[in-house]
Amino acid sequence: xxxxxxxxxxxxLIELLIVVAVIGILIAVVIPNYRYSQTRSCNAxxxxxxxxFRSQMESCYxxxxxxxxx
Numbered sequence: 001x002x003x004x005x006x007x008x009x010x011x012x013l014i015e016l017l018i019v020v021a022v023i024g025i026l027i028a029v030v031i032p033n034y035r036y037s038q039t040r041s042c043n044a045x046x047x048x049x050x051x052x053f054r055s056q057m058e059s060c061y062x063x064x065x066x067x068x069x070x
Contacts, residue, residue: 060068 057067
């Protein structure tokens with residue numbers, strides 16, 4: 001057998017470190033964007049709830065000529 005046939009192929013330490021660094025950079029970029037989108041969706045849901053509440057209160061006022069008391 002020749003030396004070439006017995007050679008073990010694999011990744012070098014430098015290649016593995018580069019892959020880990022790239023994955024780290026991607027995670028550092030993705031996580032803040034994900035949290036920002038979660039915050040925006042919560043804010044949008046709260047605004048929608050307030051708009052619905054306002055329309056229900058105006059509907060009660062138009063039916064009964066007064067706002068409901070709690």
